[in-house]
Amino acid sequence: MGQPLSVSRLSARGFRNLGQLSLSPGARFNVIHGDNGQGKSNLLEAIHYLAALRSFRGAATAELIAEDEDRAELIAQVRGHAAPRDYRVRLTRGSSRQVRMDGKRPRSTADYVSSFQVVLFHPGDMQLVSGSPELRRGFLDRILEQYDPVYGSSLAAYQKALRSRNRLLKADRPDRAAIVAFDELLASAGAVVGQARERLIGELSPLVVKAFEDISGEGLPLRLAYAPRVVPEVDTLRRTLAESLDKDLARGFTADGPHADDLTFALAGSRAKHFGSQGQHRAIVLAMKVAELYELEQRTGRVPILLLDDVSSELDRARNRRLFALLSELGGQVFLTTTHPEFILLDRDRVDYRVEDGKLTQS
Ligand SMILES: Nc1ncnc2c1ncn2[C@@H]1O[C@H](COP(=O)(O)OP(=O)(O)O)[C@@H](O)[C@H]1O
Ligand SMILES: [Mg+2]
Known part of the structure:
Protein backbone atom coordinates (compact mmCIF):
# COMPACT_ATOMS: atom_id res chain seq x y z
CA MET A 1 0.00 0.00 0.00
CA VAL A 118 -7.86 14.03 -3.66
CA VAL A 119 -10.84 11.90 -4.58
CA LEU A 120 -14.13 13.69 -4.16
CA PHE A 121 -17.57 12.16 -4.00
CA HIS A 122 -20.57 14.46 -3.84
CA PRO A 123 -24.30 14.13 -4.57
CA GLY A 124 -23.87 15.48 -8.14
CA ASP A 125 -21.73 12.41 -8.89
CA MET A 126 -24.82 10.25 -8.57
CA GLN A 127 -25.52 11.27 -12.21
CA LEU A 128 -22.18 9.85 -13.43
CA VAL A 129 -23.77 6.81 -15.07
CA SER A 130 -27.13 8.26 -16.16
CA GLY A 131 -26.22 11.91 -16.80
CA SER A 132 -24.47 13.64 -19.71
CA PRO A 133 -21.19 12.37 -21.22
CA GLU A 134 -19.49 15.56 -20.01
CA LEU A 135 -19.62 14.18 -16.44
CA ARG A 136 -17.90 10.96 -17.50
CA ARG A 137 -15.22 12.80 -19.49
CA GLY A 138 -14.66 15.00 -16.44
CA PHE A 139 -14.28 11.90 -14.27
CA LEU A 140 -11.56 10.52 -16.57
CA ASP A 141 -9.82 13.89 -16.98
CA ARG A 142 -9.66 14.58 -13.22
CA ILE A 143 -7.93 11.24 -12.66
CA LEU A 144 -5.40 11.76 -15.47
CA GLU A 145 -4.62 15.35 -14.45
CA GLN A 146 -3.82 14.14 -10.97
CA TYR A 147 -0.95 11.91 -12.00
CA ASP A 148 0.14 13.14 -15.41
CA PRO A 149 1.06 16.82 -15.83
CA VAL A 150 1.57 16.26 -19.57
CA TYR A 151 -2.06 15.19 -19.81
CA GLY A 152 -3.17 18.30 -17.91
CA SER A 153 -1.23 20.58 -20.28
CA SER A 154 -2.44 18.74 -23.41
CA LEU A 155 -6.07 18.91 -22.30
CA ALA A 156 -5.76 22.62 -21.50
CA ALA A 157 -4.16 23.27 -24.91
CA TYR A 158 -6.86 21.25 -26.67
CA GLN A 159 -9.69 23.07 -24.92
CA LYS A 160 -8.20 26.48 -25.58
CA ALA A 161 -7.76 25.72 -29.30
CA LEU A 162 -11.30 24.32 -29.47
CA ARG A 163 -12.77 27.49 -27.94
CA SER A 164 -10.85 29.64 -30.43
CA ARG A 165 -11.90 27.50 -33.40
CA ASN A 166 -15.54 27.53 -32.29
CA ARG A 167 -15.48 31.31 -31.89
CA LEU A 168 -14.20 31.66 -35.48
CA LEU A 169 -16.83 29.19 -36.76
CA LYS A 170 -19.57 31.42 -35.34
CA ALA A 171 -18.32 34.60 -37.02
CA ASP A 172 -20.60 36.30 -39.57
CA ARG A 173 -17.97 35.90 -42.29
CA PRO A 174 -15.82 32.99 -41.11
CA ASP A 175 -12.13 33.04 -42.03
CA ARG A 176 -11.47 29.47 -43.23
CA ALA A 177 -7.69 29.77 -43.14
CA ALA A 178 -7.77 30.97 -39.53
CA ILE A 179 -10.10 28.10 -38.60
CA VAL A 180 -8.02 25.30 -40.13
CA ALA A 181 -4.90 26.78 -38.55
CA PHE A 182 -6.11 25.17 -35.29
CA ASP A 183 -6.54 21.70 -36.76
CA GLU A 184 -2.95 20.54 -36.31
CA LEU A 185 -2.93 21.39 -32.60
CA LEU A 186 -6.39 19.87 -32.11
CA ALA A 187 -5.24 16.66 -33.83
CA SER A 188 -1.99 16.29 -31.87
CA ALA A 189 -3.31 17.31 -28.42
CA GLY A 190 -6.55 15.43 -29.14
CA ALA A 191 -4.62 12.22 -29.81
CA VAL A 192 -2.78 12.55 -26.48
CA VAL A 193 -6.10 13.09 -24.68
CA GLY A 194 -8.00 10.27 -26.41
CA GLN A 195 -5.20 7.71 -26.09
CA ALA A 196 -4.70 8.48 -22.41
CA ARG A 197 -8.42 8.10 -21.73
CA GLU A 198 -8.50 4.79 -23.57
CA ARG A 199 -5.54 3.45 -21.58
CA LEU A 200 -7.07 4.68 -18.32
CA ILE A 201 -10.37 2.92 -18.99
CA GLY A 202 -8.44 -0.29 -19.58
CA GLU A 203 -6.75 0.11 -16.20
CA LEU A 204 -9.91 1.14 -14.35
CA SER A 205 -12.13 -1.63 -15.72
CA PRO A 206 -11.02 -4.52 -13.51
CA LEU A 207 -10.93 -2.20 -10.45
CA VAL A 208 -14.50 -0.96 -11.06
CA VAL A 209 -15.77 -4.48 -11.71
CA LYS A 210 -14.26 -5.77 -8.47
CA ALA A 211 -15.49 -2.82 -6.37
CA PHE A 212 -18.96 -3.09 -7.92
CA GLU A 213 -19.17 -6.74 -6.82
CA ASP A 214 -18.04 -5.82 -3.32
CA ILE A 215 -20.49 -2.93 -2.93
CA SER A 216 -23.55 -4.29 -4.68
CA GLY A 217 -23.14 -7.88 -3.57
CA GLU A 218 -24.32 -8.72 -7.10
CA GLY A 219 -22.56 -11.09 -9.46
CA LEU A 220 -23.86 -9.28 -12.58
CA PRO A 221 -21.05 -8.82 -15.08
CA LEU A 222 -20.25 -5.14 -15.53
CA ARG A 223 -18.22 -3.89 -18.50
CA LEU A 224 -16.70 -0.49 -19.17
CA ALA A 225 -15.83 0.69 -22.66
CA TYR A 226 -14.34 3.77 -24.22
CA ALA A 227 -16.68 5.26 -26.84
CA PRO A 228 -14.60 7.81 -28.76
CA ARG A 229 -16.28 10.06 -31.35
CA VAL A 230 -13.18 9.71 -33.51
CA VAL A 231 -10.40 7.12 -33.22
CA PRO A 232 -7.73 9.03 -31.27
CA GLU A 233 -4.94 8.92 -33.85
CA VAL A 234 -3.36 12.14 -35.11
CA ASP A 235 -4.00 11.35 -38.81
CA THR A 236 -7.60 10.31 -38.27
CA LEU A 237 -8.35 13.38 -36.18
CA ARG A 238 -6.70 15.68 -38.71
CA ARG A 239 -8.63 14.11 -41.60
CA THR A 240 -11.96 14.23 -39.73
CA LEU A 241 -11.51 17.93 -38.94
CA ALA A 242 -10.77 18.68 -42.59
CA GLU A 243 -13.72 16.64 -43.87
CA SER A 244 -16.17 18.16 -41.38
CA LEU A 245 -15.24 21.78 -41.99
CA ASP A 246 -18.33 22.61 -44.07
CA LYS A 247 -20.63 20.94 -41.56
CA ASP A 248 -18.84 22.69 -38.69
CA LEU A 249 -19.33 26.03 -40.45
CA ALA A 250 -23.04 25.30 -40.86
CA ARG A 251 -23.41 24.25 -37.21
CA GLY A 252 -21.16 26.94 -35.81
CA PHE A 253 -19.07 24.58 -33.70
CA THR A 254 -16.56 21.72 -34.00
CA ALA A 255 -18.53 18.47 -33.83
CA ASP A 256 -15.84 15.79 -33.82
CA GLY A 257 -12.98 15.10 -31.47
CA PRO A 258 -12.30 13.93 -27.93
CA HIS A 259 -14.57 16.66 -26.55
CA ALA A 260 -17.40 14.36 -27.70
CA ASP A 261 -16.01 11.12 -26.19
CA ASP A 262 -17.97 8.95 -23.80
CA LEU A 263 -17.47 6.10 -21.39
CA THR A 264 -20.16 3.42 -21.49
CA PHE A 265 -21.23 0.75 -19.01
CA ALA A 266 -22.86 -2.54 -19.80
CA LEU A 267 -24.48 -4.61 -17.10
CA ALA A 268 -25.06 -8.22 -18.12
CA GLY A 269 -24.69 -7.07 -21.72
CA SER A 270 -27.22 -4.17 -21.62
CA ARG A 271 -26.34 -0.47 -21.57
CA ALA A 272 -26.48 0.35 -17.83
CA LYS A 273 -27.36 3.96 -18.63
CA HIS A 274 -30.72 2.81 -19.93
CA PHE A 275 -31.37 -0.43 -18.09
CA GLY A 276 -29.73 -0.34 -14.69
CA SER A 277 -31.82 0.36 -11.58
CA GLN A 278 -31.10 3.46 -9.51
CA GLY A 279 -29.51 1.25 -6.86
CA GLN A 280 -27.23 -0.30 -9.49
CA HIS A 281 -26.28 3.14 -10.81
CA ARG A 282 -25.27 4.24 -7.33
CA ALA A 283 -23.25 1.09 -6.75
CA ILE A 284 -21.46 1.66 -10.08
CA VAL A 285 -20.71 5.29 -9.14
CA LEU A 286 -19.30 4.26 -5.77
CA ALA A 287 -17.26 1.56 -7.49
CA MET A 288 -15.86 4.17 -9.89
CA LYS A 289 -14.74 6.34 -6.96
CA VAL A 290 -13.09 3.41 -5.24
CA ALA A 291 -11.38 2.51 -8.53
CA GLU A 292 -10.22 6.13 -8.92
CA LEU A 293 -8.60 5.92 -5.52
CA TYR A 294 -6.80 2.65 -6.29
CA GLU A 295 -5.70 3.92 -9.70
CA LEU A 296 -4.21 7.10 -8.23
CA GLU A 297 -2.51 5.08 -5.51
CA GLN A 298 -0.97 2.71 -8.07
CA ARG A 299 0.16 5.58 -10.27
CA THR A 300 1.56 7.90 -7.60
CA GLY A 301 2.47 5.54 -4.75
CA ARG A 302 0.36 7.74 -2.45
CA VAL A 303 -3.12 7.10 -1.06
N1 LIG B 1 -18.84 33.98 -0.81
C1 LIG B 1 -19.56 33.74 0.29
N2 LIG B 1 -19.49 34.59 1.33
C2 LIG B 1 -20.21 34.36 2.45
N3 LIG B 1 -21.01 33.30 2.62
C3 LIG B 1 -21.11 32.42 1.62
C4 LIG B 1 -20.39 32.59 0.41
N4 LIG B 1 -20.68 31.55 -0.40
C5 LIG B 1 -21.56 30.79 0.27
N5 LIG B 1 -21.82 31.29 1.49
C6 LIG B 1 -22.72 30.74 2.52
O1 LIG B 1 -22.36 29.41 2.79
C7 LIG B 1 -23.50 28.70 3.20
C8 LIG B 1 -23.62 27.39 2.48
O2 LIG B 1 -22.57 26.59 2.89
P1 LIG B 1 -22.47 25.06 2.49
O3 LIG B 1 -21.11 24.66 2.89
O4 LIG B 1 -22.87 24.86 1.09
O5 LIG B 1 -23.57 24.42 3.45
P2 LIG B 1 -23.77 22.93 3.93
O6 LIG B 1 -23.42 22.89 5.38
O7 LIG B 1 -25.22 22.68 3.71
O8 LIG B 1 -22.90 22.05 3.11
C9 LIG B 1 -24.72 29.54 2.90
O9 LIG B 1 -25.20 30.06 4.10
C10 LIG B 1 -24.15 30.65 2.03
O10 LIG B 1 -24.80 31.85 2.22
MG1 LIG C 1 -23.48 20.73 1.59
Missing part, protein backbone atom coordinates in the same frame (compact mmCIF):
# COMPACT_ATOMS: atom_id res chain seq x y z
CA GLY A 2 1.17 3.53 -0.79
CA GLN A 3 2.00 6.27 1.64
CA PRO A 4 -1.22 8.05 2.72
CA LEU A 5 -1.43 11.73 1.91
CA SER A 6 -2.89 13.71 4.79
CA VAL A 7 -3.61 17.30 5.64
CA SER A 8 -1.99 17.81 9.02
CA ARG A 9 -2.94 21.47 9.26
CA LEU A 10 -5.55 23.52 7.42
CA SER A 11 -6.17 27.27 7.56
CA ALA A 12 -8.68 29.39 5.73
CA ARG A 13 -9.34 33.11 5.79
CA GLY A 14 -12.09 34.87 3.90
CA PHE A 15 -13.18 31.72 2.03
CA ARG A 16 -17.00 31.51 1.60
CA ASN A 17 -18.59 31.71 5.08
CA LEU A 18 -15.69 30.04 6.92
CA GLY A 19 -14.25 33.22 8.48
CA GLN A 20 -10.89 32.53 10.15
CA LEU A 21 -10.47 28.84 10.44
CA SER A 22 -7.58 26.71 11.57
CA LEU A 23 -7.58 23.03 12.39
CA SER A 24 -5.32 20.01 12.74
CA PRO A 25 -7.38 17.21 11.21
CA GLY A 26 -7.14 13.58 12.31
CA ALA A 27 -5.04 11.24 10.18
CA ARG A 28 -8.03 8.97 9.43
CA PHE A 29 -11.72 9.91 9.64
CA ASN A 30 -12.86 13.49 10.05
CA VAL A 31 -16.64 13.70 10.39
CA ILE A 32 -18.04 17.18 9.85
CA HIS A 33 -21.65 17.59 10.90
CA GLY A 34 -24.11 20.43 11.02
CA ASP A 35 -27.47 21.58 9.69
CA ASN A 36 -27.94 22.55 6.08
CA GLY A 37 -26.38 25.80 4.91
CA GLN A 38 -23.82 26.00 7.76
CA GLY A 39 -20.61 25.51 5.77
CA LYS A 40 -19.91 21.76 5.62
CA SER A 41 -19.50 21.66 1.84
CA ASN A 42 -17.55 24.93 1.98
CA LEU A 43 -14.94 23.22 4.16
CA LEU A 44 -14.57 20.31 1.71
CA GLU A 45 -14.49 22.80 -1.15
CA ALA A 46 -11.56 24.57 0.55
CA ILE A 47 -9.55 21.34 0.80
CA HIS A 48 -10.50 20.36 -2.75
CA TYR A 49 -9.56 23.79 -4.08
CA LEU A 50 -6.11 23.54 -2.49
CA ALA A 51 -5.55 20.26 -4.34
CA ALA A 52 -7.34 20.80 -7.66
CA LEU A 53 -7.26 24.61 -8.03
CA ARG A 54 -10.91 24.76 -8.97
CA SER A 55 -14.28 24.62 -7.27
CA PHE A 56 -16.08 21.28 -7.48
CA ARG A 57 -19.31 23.28 -7.58
CA GLY A 58 -18.10 25.22 -10.60
CA ALA A 59 -17.95 28.47 -8.62
CA ALA A 60 -16.03 31.46 -9.95
CA THR A 61 -13.37 33.13 -7.80
CA ALA A 62 -15.72 35.98 -6.86
CA GLU A 63 -18.18 33.52 -5.32
CA LEU A 64 -15.47 31.80 -3.28
CA ILE A 65 -14.31 34.96 -1.55
CA ALA A 66 -16.41 35.91 1.51
CA GLU A 67 -19.01 38.51 0.58
CA ASP A 68 -17.53 41.18 2.85
CA GLU A 69 -13.87 40.48 2.00
CA ASP A 70 -11.56 41.32 -0.88
CA ARG A 71 -9.42 38.26 -0.63
CA ALA A 72 -9.39 34.67 0.51
CA GLU A 73 -6.42 32.61 1.59
CA LEU A 74 -6.14 28.84 1.97
CA ILE A 75 -3.17 26.99 3.43
CA ALA A 76 -2.59 23.26 3.90
CA GLN A 77 0.31 21.37 5.36
CA VAL A 78 0.38 18.00 3.67
CA ARG A 79 2.21 14.84 4.71
CA GLY A 80 2.92 11.83 2.54
CA HIS A 81 5.60 13.14 0.17
CA ALA A 82 9.31 12.71 0.92
CA ALA A 83 9.01 15.78 3.17
CA PRO A 84 5.92 17.66 4.45
CA ARG A 85 4.67 20.19 1.92
CA ASP A 86 3.03 23.55 2.24
CA TYR A 87 0.32 24.47 -0.28
CA ARG A 88 -1.09 28.00 -0.44
CA VAL A 89 -3.67 29.76 -2.56
CA ARG A 90 -4.60 33.40 -2.45
CA LEU A 91 -7.69 34.65 -4.28
CA THR A 92 -8.13 38.39 -4.74
CA ARG A 93 -11.17 40.14 -6.17
CA GLY A 94 -10.51 41.44 -9.66
CA SER A 95 -6.99 40.07 -9.74
CA SER A 96 -5.32 36.80 -10.68
CA ARG A 97 -4.90 33.85 -8.36
CA GLN A 98 -1.64 33.32 -6.50
CA VAL A 99 -0.51 29.75 -5.95
CA ARG A 100 2.51 28.56 -3.95
CA MET A 101 4.03 25.17 -3.22
CA ASP A 102 6.63 25.28 -0.42
CA GLY A 103 6.74 29.04 -0.91
CA LYS A 104 7.53 28.81 -4.63
CA ARG A 105 5.46 29.38 -7.71
CA PRO A 106 4.80 26.02 -9.39
CA ARG A 107 6.03 25.65 -12.99
CA SER A 108 2.44 25.17 -14.14
CA THR A 109 -1.04 24.48 -12.84
CA ALA A 110 -0.70 20.94 -14.25
CA ASP A 111 2.47 20.43 -12.18
CA TYR A 112 0.86 21.64 -8.97
CA VAL A 113 -2.33 19.61 -9.42
CA SER A 114 -0.44 16.38 -10.14
CA SER A 115 1.33 16.59 -6.78
CA PHE A 116 -1.72 16.65 -4.49
CA GLN A 117 -4.31 13.90 -4.99
CA PRO A 304 -5.24 10.14 -2.02
CA ILE A 305 -7.30 12.09 0.48
CA LEU A 306 -10.97 11.17 0.23
CA LEU A 307 -13.65 13.86 0.46
CA LEU A 308 -17.22 12.60 0.85
CA ASP A 309 -19.84 15.32 0.76
CA ASP A 310 -23.15 14.22 2.21
CA VAL A 311 -22.98 10.86 0.54
CA SER A 312 -24.46 8.65 3.26
CA SER A 313 -27.87 10.22 2.82
CA GLU A 314 -27.87 8.98 -0.78
CA LEU A 315 -27.26 5.35 0.09
CA ASP A 316 -29.31 2.76 1.94
CA ARG A 317 -28.06 1.22 5.16
CA ALA A 318 -26.61 -1.92 3.64
CA ARG A 319 -24.63 0.01 0.99
CA ASN A 320 -23.47 2.47 3.66
CA ARG A 321 -22.17 -0.37 5.76
CA ARG A 322 -20.25 -1.84 2.81
CA LEU A 323 -18.90 1.58 1.90
CA PHE A 324 -17.52 2.21 5.37
CA ALA A 325 -16.07 -1.30 5.59
CA LEU A 326 -14.27 -0.58 2.32
CA LEU A 327 -13.07 2.85 3.54
CA SER A 328 -11.66 1.30 6.69
CA GLU A 329 -9.57 -1.03 4.54
CA LEU A 330 -8.26 1.75 2.30
CA GLY A 331 -6.30 3.34 5.10
CA GLY A 332 -6.10 6.98 3.97
CA GLN A 333 -7.37 10.28 5.37
CA VAL A 334 -11.08 10.90 4.92
CA PHE A 335 -13.20 14.03 5.37
CA LEU A 336 -16.91 13.45 5.32
CA THR A 337 -19.88 15.69 5.91
CA THR A 338 -23.31 14.78 7.16
CA THR A 339 -26.40 16.26 8.77
CA HIS A 340 -26.66 13.10 10.90
CA PRO A 341 -23.37 12.00 12.50
CA GLU A 342 -25.10 8.99 14.05
CA PHE A 343 -25.55 7.57 10.52
CA ILE A 344 -21.78 7.47 10.03
CA LEU A 345 -21.04 3.88 10.87
CA LEU A 346 -17.48 4.31 12.09
CA ASP A 347 -16.36 3.88 15.65
CA ARG A 348 -12.59 4.04 15.47
CA ASP A 349 -9.97 6.62 14.43
CA ARG A 350 -12.66 9.26 14.21
CA VAL A 351 -12.65 12.99 14.98
CA ASP A 352 -15.98 14.83 14.98
CA TYR A 353 -16.47 18.50 14.17
CA ARG A 354 -19.59 20.60 14.29
CA VAL A 355 -20.13 23.51 11.88
CA GLU A 356 -22.49 26.35 12.70
CA ASP A 357 -22.63 29.50 10.63
CA GLY A 358 -19.18 28.77 9.22
CA LYS A 359 -17.58 28.18 12.63
CA LEU A 360 -16.01 24.85 13.33
CA THR A 361 -15.74 23.28 16.79
CA GLN A 362 -14.44 19.85 17.69
CA SER A 363 -17.17 17.82 19.38
